[in-house]
Amino acid sequence: MTQELLDQALVEEATKKSGLIWVRGAAAPSPAGPGEEAPTRALWHVWHEGAACLVGDGPGEQPLPGLVDGGHAVVTVRSKDKGGRLVTWSATVVELAADTPEWDAAVGELKGKRLNAPDGEAMPERWARECRVVRLEPTGATAEPPEGSLAARPLPSPATTRRPAPAALPRLLLKRRKRG
Template identity: 85%
Template sequence: MTQELLDQALVEEATKKSGLIWVRGAVTPALPGPAQEGPTQALWHVWHDGAACVVGDGPGEQPLPGLVDGGFAVVTVRSKDKGGRLVSWSAAVVELAENTPAWEAAVGELKGKRLNAHDGEAMPERWARECRVLRLEPTGGTAELPEGSLAERPLPTPATTRLPIPAALPRLLMKRRKRR
């Protein structure tokens, strides 16, 4: 019983303090066979009412691959100080129905943490129309952290990087430094 309480406290405190969690969704199939697993995805979140809440799958929001209502996920939390893996825990995925009290409370917390939103105060209405709000509820206990690197190739994305810097820019910057 004491270990369960310590694990619960570790999960809550680590997840609250970290602005980024790594989530791998897994759907347990109805028929016998291997579980269908999604890719591991870095997600911004907010800890609210005993669960990590995330929003995504809409235009301009983070993708939530492999996370389905009623499914399960493995959440790995990094240390805010050092950036290394701190704790890994299993979660039940619950999709919140829009405009319910639970959805309103979660969106109120998420809205405060969302950076650089292009629509400001209209963000909750857009989330209700175009996005999913999920709760990742701990199912108990922590998993043993794997050894070694878990590096993977990045997922395909329509996002692009900025163009190369103009050839003259370094010379212009050096001139400014010399004048000072």
């Protein structure tokens, strides 16, 4: 019993303090067998009422592949200061219905952590129309983080640099170093 409480405390504290978690979702099992695993993604989140809450799958928001209501996910949490893996835990995925008290509470927390939102105060209405809000609820099972490097080729993304860096940038950067 003591080990379970320690694992629960580790999951909660590590996930609260890390602004980024690595999540691998699996589709909900069908009568034909288990669902297919989705790729592991780095996702921003907030810890709220005992679970990691995420928003995504809408225009301008993070993708949430394999995170389906009732499905399972594996979450790996990194250390905020060193970046190393701290704990890996299993979760049940719960999709929150828009405009319910649970959704409102989760969105209230997520709204405060969303950086560079294009629509500011109108963000919750857009999330209700176009996005999904999910909770990753710990099942209590933790695992040893995998050994070795998990480095992988970046997943395809529509993200691009807006334009090439200005030609004068290297000179400007060198001037700052000389002054300091």
